[in-house]
Amino acid sequence: MVQMFAGAAHPSPEIGQRPEPIASLQRAQKVRGCVLCRSAHAKCDNQDPSCSRCTVLNRECVRAPLDPFRHIYNPTVKPVDRALEPRPEYEYAENQVWLTPLNNVVEFVFEDPSNEHVVPPSTQSGGVSSHSPASDPSLPPLGNPQGRYPSTSNYSTTGGPLSQSPVTFNAPGTSSVGSARSRNPTSDSLLPGVPEWLRNTDTWQSCSVTENTQNDHQDGSEELASGGSFSSSLSISPDAANTGARKRHWPLEDENEALLLRHFTAKLSLWFDYCDPQNTFATLVVQQAVKSPTLLYAILATSARHLSMISDFDAYLADKYHRECLELLIHIVGDSSALLDDALCAATVILRLFEEISVPLVGSDTQGHLMGTHTFMRASEYRPFGIREAVFRVVLRQEIVFAFKTQAALQLLPEYVQVDRAMERVDDWAFAFHIMVLCAEVLSYCYGEGPKLAEAWDDLSARVKSWIDSKPSSYEPLFCVPTCVVKGQIFPQIWLLNDCHVAAHQHYLICQILLVSHNPRRPQLGPRRTESVDSTERVIRNHVKDICGIALSNSHCIPAMFTASMVISVCGEFFTDYQEQKAMLEILVKTDVELAWPTASAQSYLLEKWDWNQV
Structure with a gap:
């Protein structure tokens, strides 16, 4: 059978x-x-x-x-x-061109993309060839390709740890991040294409790399001038590995790196400077990247990942820069002094964004860099100024997003509360920070391990109400149009003045959603339970639509779209109206496709809950 x-x-x-x-x-x-x-x-x-x-x-x-x-x-x-077995369906064409390999030419190349220097065949045991391209005048000289540079990782060309003696590299044809300025600082070749009046020879040299040429320096310069190549001995300073402290190495010679840095300054810095009147990431943080390779690699990696998600930009560069950044960060493990470095602190929070937008590629949120930000925040006291303050606010928002989506308590809640209580409500931005910390407290009450006492719920509810009642007049909407389903307007229009007002109102509504859904006095049994559930879901739907309306009405505040997507992913299943479902799905798709904020899993989940897959 x-x-x-x-x-x-x-x-x-x-x-x-x-x-x-x-x-x-x-x-x-x-x-x-x-x-x-x-x-x-x-x-x-x-x-x-x-x-x-x-x-x-x-x-x-x-x-x-x-x-x-x-x-x-x-x-x-x-x-x-x-x-x-049939003949292969896909065969090579009869006129396929095949290359004939060169005979008696074998090179040993370390194929790590960040270490593309050549190991001479003579250094290999049992050398295969007595002939190398460097000695063959018919072959082009081997050097670093454009945009490549030696890695500062603690590995030799054979894969083993570096010895105490300096490591010998082939002199790169071009230099970039972390490479040595090994030529005469006064020569024109040091700053190709840079006008004379822009040159500062005292600051264009790297303090973390020292050069000891085997030949006379003048002879080496003449050899370079004639188009030859030379080998230099580069000693990597432990301080450079631990702190990344280097002097200025701009202008960048790789156009891709310049493009990525500009993309971060013009676009991605807005994500970090959300609710920051000083625009710290667009100013101080980017300026610190001049001296910190670790921070610069973090910026380049995150920009490359974002561009690769929204365009055809090479995704390999994101992984390359990310690996280079991690190699530098590995050296600070156990170094308490490095944890006080503001540049490294900013690099960690930037890498957290890299981690968040890489979820579609990795498959899950590994939370590695999120834990790293916690380490930096706990390593020193909060500084009410500069980079550390800006990073502290970003970490708070990142934790709220993660806690709301995963229904978990915040790890740094005591630190947030301590800072909030010591802060004076002198401006609208401090007032917005207060409601964010209050939102963190509500999240920890709802999803923490402590008892859900009615008294604690009453206290949080009263404080949230006190915040909205005492908000400054500048928090009032500039323009407001209510929802009108007949006209096809699913979400209200709520125009607000600044980004702090946008974030504050959205976090206030999140507090209301959490409190109404975790009310300990809500009936659990009996005829009043159904009525209570219907009332709760109706309140949640109204708050979700207000959050979406704020995000769409203030589209210049990009993180507001992330907040709306986060709330939709958690509360979208309460919507049964087709037009409302369609409008929320459009927000998720827009956020994913245009902003590279991952929402694919939320889309799939809601389509299943809404039974759209059965259509």
Whole structure:
């Protein structure tokens, strides 16, 4: 019986007849998700002619092209019996051009992308070749390619730890972040393309790298001038590894790095300077990157990751810079003095954003850099000024987002409360910080391990009400239009003055959502329970729509969209109206596709809860 059904499924070919390739049958049946769903990193339901997401968003549903692999003998897609194996469906063309490898030329290259210097064949045991490209005038000289530079990681070219003696590298053709300015500081080749009046020879040298040339310095300069290359001995200072303290190394010679730094200053710094009237990250933090390679690598990695998520920017660069940054951070483990470095503190909180927007690629939030920010915050007392203050506020917002999504208490709540109580309510930004700390307290009450006493709930509820009652007049909306479903306006329009007003109102509404959903006096049984549940869900829906309306009405405040997406992902299942569901899904898609803030998992979860996958 089994053989009968097996034969019906896969009939044996007659003698001389070539069987139908199973791989081609599977590829014919396989359907790729549409371009919109793939760009949002969401699962496509593959409905014909348009998937559910494209139908809701009124977008053209374009199927992503198939990119077949060259399967030859893969048992998962081809018959196991080699006798019945058909010819490969994808073959090389008859006019395929094949390169002939050079004979008797073997080079040993350390293939770490950040360490692309060549190990001379003579240093290898049992050398394969007595011939090297450096000695062959017909071959171009080997040097660092454009945009590459030696790594400062504590590994030799053979993969082992560095010895105490200096490490020898080939002199790079170009220098970039963390590379040595090994030439005469007064020479024109030191600052190519920089006008004379912009040069400051005292600050264009690196203090963390020292050079000891084997030949006379003048001879080396003449060799460079003639187009040759030389080997220099670079001694990596432990202080440079621990603190990243280096003098100015601008202008950057890699155009990609300059582009990434500008992207951070113009775009991503707004995410960190949210509710910061001093714009600390766009000013002080970026300026610190001139002297701190660790901070600069963190900025470059995060900018590269963001650009790779919203455009066709090379994603490899993000991983490369991230690895370089981690190699420098490893050296500060156990160094209490390094934890007081403001530049390293800022680098850690920037890497937390890198971690957040990398979730679609990694698969989950590893929280590694979030824990790192906690270490820096606990290492020293709060400073009410400068970079440390700005980082403290960013960490508070990052913790609130994580705690609300994962329904967990905040780790640094005592530190937040202590700072909040010592702060004077002298301006609107301090008033906004107060409601954020209060939101952190409410989160810890709702999701902490302590008892949910009614007295504690009453105290928090009274403090939240006191905040909204005592808000300054500048917190009043500039313009307000209520929801009008008839006109297709699902969310209200609420225009606010500054970013601190936007953030403060959203966090106030989050407090209300948490308090109403965790009211210890809400009936748990009896006829009043259903009425109480309906009332609670109605209040939550109204607050969610207000949060979304604030985000859309103040689109210049990018983090407000993140807050709206966070609230939708947690409370979206309470919405049953199709138009409201569609409007919230549009926010999630916009935040994911245009801002690279991951919402694909929230989209999939809500589509399932709303039964859209059954449409």
